[in-house]
Amino acid sequence: MASASAPIHELGERGLLPPGTTFNDITEAVCRVTEEKAPRGWWMLFLPSVGLLGLMVSCIVYLLSMGIGVWGNNTPAYWAWDITNFVWWIGIGHAGTLISAILFLFRQNWRTSINRFAEAMTVFAVLCAAIFPALHTGRPWFDYYLAPLPNQMGIWPNFKSPLMWDVFAVNTYLTISVIFWYVGLIPDLATLRDRSKSLRRKRIYGALALGWRGSHRHWQHYERAYLIFAAISTPLVLSVHSIVSFDFATSVMPGWHTTIFPPYFVAGAVFSGFALVLTLMLIVRSVFKMHSLVTLKHLDLMNKFMLGTGIMVGYAYAMEFFVAWYSGNPYESWVFFHNRLGFGYLDQEGNWGPLWWSYYAMVSCNVIAPQLFWFKKVRTSIPAMFIITIFINIGMWFERFVIIVTSLYRDFLPGSWGGFEATWVDIALYAGTFGLFFTLFLLFIRWVPMIAIAEVKATLPHAHPHHSDDDHADDHAAGLAEPAPAE
Amino acid sequence: MANDDEDTKTGKRPSSKPPEADKSPSEKAVKAAAEEAAAKGELAKAKAESEPEDKKVEAEVAAKAAERAKADAEDAKEAAEEAGDESTAAAAEMTAKDAEKTRAEALETAAEAEAELEEAEKKAASEAESKKVESKKAEKSDDGDDHHDDGDDEEGEPEMRPALYLAEYESPDDLAHAAASIRDAGYEKWDCHTPYPVHGLDKAMGLPETKIGFISFVCGMVGLASAVLMIQFMNNWDYPIIIGGKPPGSFPSMVPIMFELTVLLTGFGTLFGLFHLCRLPRHHHPIFESDRFESSTDDRFFISIEVEDPKFDLKKTRALLENTHPSHLELVEEEIA
Secondary structure: OOOOOOOOHHHOOOOOOOOOOOHHHHHHHHHHHHHOOOOHHHHHHHHHHHHHHHHHHHHHHHHHHHOHHHOOOOOOOOOOHHHHHHHHHHHHHHHHHHHHHHHHHOOOHHHHHOHHHHHHHHHHHHHHHHHHHHHHOOOHHHHHHHOOOOOOOOOOOOOOOHHHHHHHHHHHHHHHHHHHHHHHHHHHHHHHHHHOOOHHHHHHHHHHHOOOOOEHHHHHHHHHHHHHHHHHHHHHHHHHHHHHHHHHHOOOOOOOOOOOHHHHHHHHHHHHHHHHHHHHHHHHHHHOOOOOOOOHHHHHHHHHHHHHHHHHHHHHHHHHHHHHHHHOOHHHHHHHHHHHOOOOOOOOOOOOOOOHHHHHHHHHHHHHHHHHHHOHHHHOOHHHHHHHHHHHHHHHHHHHHHHHHHHHOOOOOHHHOOOOOOOHHHHHHHHHHHHHHHHHHHHHHHHOOOOOHHHHHHOOOOOOOOOOOHHHHHHHHHHHHOOOOOO | OHHHHHHHHHHHOOOOOHHHOOHHHHHHHHHHHHHHHHHHHHHHHHHOOOOHHHHHHHHHHHHHHHHHHHHHHHHHHHHHHHHOOHHHHHHHHHHHHHHHHHHHHHHHHHHHHHHHHHHHHHHHHHHHHHHHHHHHHHHHHHOOOOOOOOOOOOOOOOOEEEEEEEEEEOOHHHHHHHHHHHHHOOOOOEEEEOOOOOOOHHHHHOOOOOOHHHHHHHHHHHHHHHHHHHHHHHHHHHOOOOEOOEOOOOOHHHHHHHHHHHHHHHHHHHHHHHHHHHOOOOOOOHHHHOOHHHHHHOOOEEEEEEOOOOOOOHHHHHHHHHHOOOOEEEEEEEEOO
16 A cells, blocks of 8 residues: 555656655654744734634624624525625535545545644634524524424424534534544644653643554554544535535525535535635744645645636536526526626616625636646745635635625515625624634644644655565565464 | 884885784784773673663673683784884783773673572562462452461562563564564464554454444444434424425435434444444553653554463563564563552
């Protein structure tokens, strides 16, 4: 297996990490982050994050005391920033599972430098996402109605509702992501335990490492368990955003009622998730000097992923327009050509759809900006990719805003049309979830090995027996292949 | 002095006189031998902290080397005296004395080591004895015989007993070879400890397939069944609701939650199955008594053979492990609780 994934020198391929990297180099590079004092850059990010977290908490308190009328949601636009933020955050999380599970199944070894990081991001992003629908129920203290528990009214949840499917999908996703992440962490926590100088560190990491002793009998179960987690997470991650898209697709709203939604949402989720992983990776890489473990090659590969998924998303946008026109459904056409494109149909007063600009923001960020990744120069230029990933993050937020608000605010009857304007609580709460996300994330990179130490070690060229000396490979294989009978 | 200098200089030239020709090589030999002896002596001292057996052997080797160095030096001295070179002769004599001293030291170390070895053997024997007593005690108490045998050692030191052999290897290649030879020797309670999963060790250790997939599958099916039962009970039997004109127990709308619960329970099954198969979390293991074992999560590869193994034998197991050329081998002991 190791030899199958070895670089093919004839094709100009090289190892992921610089030649001569030893096991100890990797341990040192990753562990020292948790052992040394935090660099100034960490504090510069952490303090504003905690500030934003405080903003989030105060917004939630304000919202609970005043009711959700403090949001900009109104009668035609029942869903607005809250659900936009929910879908956006859930989508961000998908890159983590994709990297840890799908790329694992495809034996993409380069994932080992970024998977831990991306998995942590998944967990935190799903936590941020869960805040919005929980608040959007209006009376969050009754959210336990969502659970299949007998309540005082003697009724059960309606399992035919896609919103109920969503509850199960998101909770399962969060639980499995946490388990997958933790199982991956166990050997690395043991590494931290064994390097601990102080008794307190030794006790805490020791308890978290569960007494792991790198036993191969354990590794054998562990590797299979990891494979099973990857195998169940792969359909899970595809199902989660598909089910999120069912929230829209099973309704009869023009602009929502389309069969392209599940794959379109999944591709978009991966696209936005990769963008945020890369944005954060670039920051962390420079703050903690991880250049030797996260190389330009990793970044280049991630940019290619974004180019690919960006094209898929662009295709979905085009296809929606085609279907709106080809179906001949006047409401569908109205949503696409008036509410989104703006000038395709004009309203009675001869105006463009008032939220047309959000559609243009989406297309330019999501379809046009990533096209720059066709050029290797852009794919390997750190400032360029940093700016493009931020554009993609913005664009993907606009995608959800476009889907939700521009479908709702001018639908069937002109008499029920309305508009939408965000309030300061919308904006502050969204900004506040960044506080939650970054606070958790910065604590994570400070105290937990942010790169999967054991997995990166296994990708080194000398990591597995009879790989370096091919001359003797046959003797070794013969010696190892069959257990000789015991005496 | 000037004369001497000239002599040595001419001696080094190829056109020098025949009797003096072999003087400088012998001088070199003397120095080399003396240095070797000194180094060996140092080594023996350094080894003094490790196993007494090693120490003894090392010290003996050092003593022999010193003896040889002394002989060489004496030869050189004689040769130099014959050649009439007084200063070289004096130097050779000095070297010979030094060598003699090193030899004496080395011999002393060897004697010490032997004494330690004897002590260790005695201790092991007494431990084995006390173990026997204990097991007898256990048997007796099993029989219901209340026989109190008060501990005969009143020293505050905790009593130790061997728990496992721990052999350290530098590379996964060495580890795989060692593992194959231990597998072939028929051991059962032994293990490899690596910082990351090393491919090919399953075969090298002769491990059977893991059963975790079976546990996960069963749990997943339980998840699937519980989803169906839950939805049918809640929406079809206990409180039937008709939504969207579809019958209360219609199948298609159940699919997403059936899938999610299957995944959820497979995940839990895999997690707890893994814990069960690995017997984790585990509070303590005697292997952590070894300080060297800390590098097993960094860059070293270990093999441990536990005392509980039916084939375990302090000497034979040690010999077997030594044959696999570990970079370090130790007997890890644990306190008797």
